[in-house]
Amino acid sequence: MMSENSFYAEENSPYTVRLEAFEGPLDLLLHLIQKNEMDIFNIPIALITEQYLEYLKWMKTLNLDIAGDYLLMASTLLHIKSRMLLPQPSVEEEEEGDDPRAELVRRLLEYQKYKMAATELVQRPMLDRDVFIRLISTEERAPEEERIEANLFDLIDAFRKAIERAKEESFHEVILDRLSVEDKVQEILLLLQKEKRSLPFHLLFHEQASRRVIVITFLAVLELVKMKWIRVFQAAPFETIRISPV
Known part of the structure; x- marks a missing residue:
């Protein structure tokens, strides 16, 4: 675990990276699920919450501008974790009640499907797409x-x-x-x-x-x-x- 007193702070530089240009909180959760080979339908909330919060600490250390969406997801995970710690209902009540993770799983599956579709679209050849000056010529590659x-x-x-x-x-x-x-x-x-x-x-x-x-x-x-x-x-x-x- 990283110390709360971060070993690094970019005090002499205002340089900050905005995360919207890269990934969002659902991307981080999917990354953790894949990295830990978790079952997306049976997410170990305590573990994934701990790892998610640890990543937020590292992102802050790196001068990454943590958007509100990341903090909202942290609150969501902590809320789900607290609900999971409550006394477990009987089998009959469990069948009638909802799994506290259900909405999160639904969002993750929906987002995962969207990402796969977007990736397939990007990989399709498109005429004159992404025109730019190459750093290295084709012959030199x-x-x-x-x-x-x-x-x-x-x-x-x-x-x-x-x-x-x-x-x-x-x-x-x-x-x-x-x-x-x-x-x-x-x-x-x-x-x-x-x-x-x-x-x-x-x-x-x-x-x-x-x-x-x-x-x-x-x-x-x-x-x-x-x-x-x-x-x-x-x-x-x-x-x-x-x-x-x-």
Whole structure:
């Protein structure tokens, strides 16, 4: 569990990422359900509530602007959890009553169906869609890799692993880095142009990087994704995050 006194605060920078550009609270719940291989029809509310609140703490640490929808969902989960802790009804009463999770399950299934339809639509070839200047010419590109698009929460997972490693190496953190998000954006673009291939997320910072540099790297990656200059992907769900130029 992360300490409530966060190890990092972007006090010297007003840079904030708005989550509306990426994912919503239902996306986070679906991510947790898939990651933990939960049965969507029988969600362990206590566990998923704990993990959901933990993600909100990490998102706050990352200067992610947590929209009201996320806080509303947190309240919903806590309310469902409290109802689940009440004395269980008899079999007859249970058949007549509603499962406190029923409405949440309905919303998740409906949203999951919508997301699948939207993904299929996006994957259809469209003439002159997404026209932009490529960072690397077709001739210079490495062969296409098997890829599954990574989401915001996959990136947060990768960030957490990097931070855990940085905690163990905290004695290297002598001087407070003055690197900005804008600096890191340019650095990542130059690195991709030089390498001409996809790179694992952890190679975007050196082994002895401070926790602040890791956070700024994360924010720079989000900015590049938002601008559609890079893709973040995995060979399979929950495997190593890689980035490549669009």
